[in-house]
Amino acid sequence: MKRVYVNEEWCLGCHLCEYNCAFANSNEDRMVKALKDKKIRPNINVEENKDIHFAVSCRHCDDAICLKSCISGALTKKDGLISVNKEKCIGCLTCVLVCPYGAVHPDEENGVVDKCEFCTNNLKGEPNCVKGCPNNAIVFEERG
Missing domain, CATH: 3.30.70.20 (Alpha-Beta Plaits)
Known part of the structure; x- marks a missing residue:
């Protein structure tokens, strides 16, 4: 990928x-x-x-801890791409806390998280x- x-x-x-x-x-x-x-x-x-x-x-990690830590199922992985479903995100920010690269961050406007999705x-x-x-x-x- x-x-x-x-x-x-x-x-x-x-x-x-x-x-x-x-x-x-x-x-x-x-x-x-x-x-x-x-x-x-x-x-x-x-x-x-x-x-x-x-x-x-x-980095869309193969063994992504952010994905494992998401309690609402807002983070999903398809074809190696980890994306955020902002409708499902409850803003608990657990994924922000566990990402070792600091690549997941709060979206200040919506109260959910945001991250790179390769401009898909x-x-x-x-x-x-x-x-x-x-x-x-x-x-x-x-x-x-």
Whole structure:
């Protein structure tokens, strides 16, 4: 299964992946309309530690503890993709607490959780974070 991977040696720390992610999940047709004067809520986050920058997003783990911990059945896995059914999510945030990567986060607007779903709900092809990375530090590929 294809997944988002980060080649941290190429990451510039520009945060464009975050903006492209937030735009992709905004349900708007223009980036300015979607993001201007708003707090962005991306499903990928750039972490920085001195000279190293890297983007963190859901890894869609094979043995996903977030999936096992979801008491409402809102998290499901199909064809390797872990997704959130926001209608089922009760906002207990257990999945947020157990994710070892910090990739599941509260959706402040809806009181449920949100996470990367590879832009499956809003476009075809590569996720927007991959398309928007100017240095090809983020890739969408299958690895062994």
